[in-house]
Amino acid sequence: MHTQTLNAFQVIADPSRRYMMQLLSKESMTINALAENFDMSRPAVSKHVKIMYNAGFISITDIGRERHCTLKQDGFNELQDFINYFDKFWAGKLKKLETLLNNKAKSK
């Protein structure tokens, strides 16, 4: 089954996935245990799990016949990276504005 790779913001945009992350923040869970919290089918849950896995929000460990999902930092780091990028973007632009204003004043 082909599952797309979404960026971190697209992954957390989905309310079901946010709820899964909140559940997983308390403890690691098997996919079956996760599925019990939702009305959707087991394959639908698996699809969300795969999306979260691809984006680095969870790791999956196979123990016996069960797949255990554990929340991890990487996906959240990507969210932070995006915001950090904009933070640096603006810092740079404001500095550039300062240079322009100073040059304009000097040339008068």
Added chain:
Amino acid sequence: MKNIITHTIRYEHSPEAVWDYLTKSELLAQWLMPNDFQPIAGYEFNFKVNPMPAYDFDGIVYCKVLEIEPFKKLTYSWKGGPEKGKINLDTIVEWTLTPKDGGTELLLEHRGFKDVNLSIFSIMDAGWLKNMKEVATLLNTQNAGK
């Protein structure tokens, strides 16, 4: 983790001078990005820059002037995405100018990075993450012992 960006910078220039660089299209282009901005409430304009596929961004920022108070306040929406019609960044940029000691204090606030429930971010504090790592280690040990 925060979801708003703020920068405060002081310029040795009058609010009128700084305002020019925020509201005149040619001046704005010199430090920010090429644009077709007009200082009119409700005016829709774009910034154009190189696409950034890594951030699902096609290089065009779609904006609309939301609030304009000459020499004091300028607010516009700042939206972007991988292609026209698909928006995955829906934010607001707010400029506030305050005269200060003969110069201007410029405050930039860039907010709205996804309406994400802040509780998600409060989840990711160091202590909790440590617990999760311990659980993962226990699971791995358990798995290895089989």
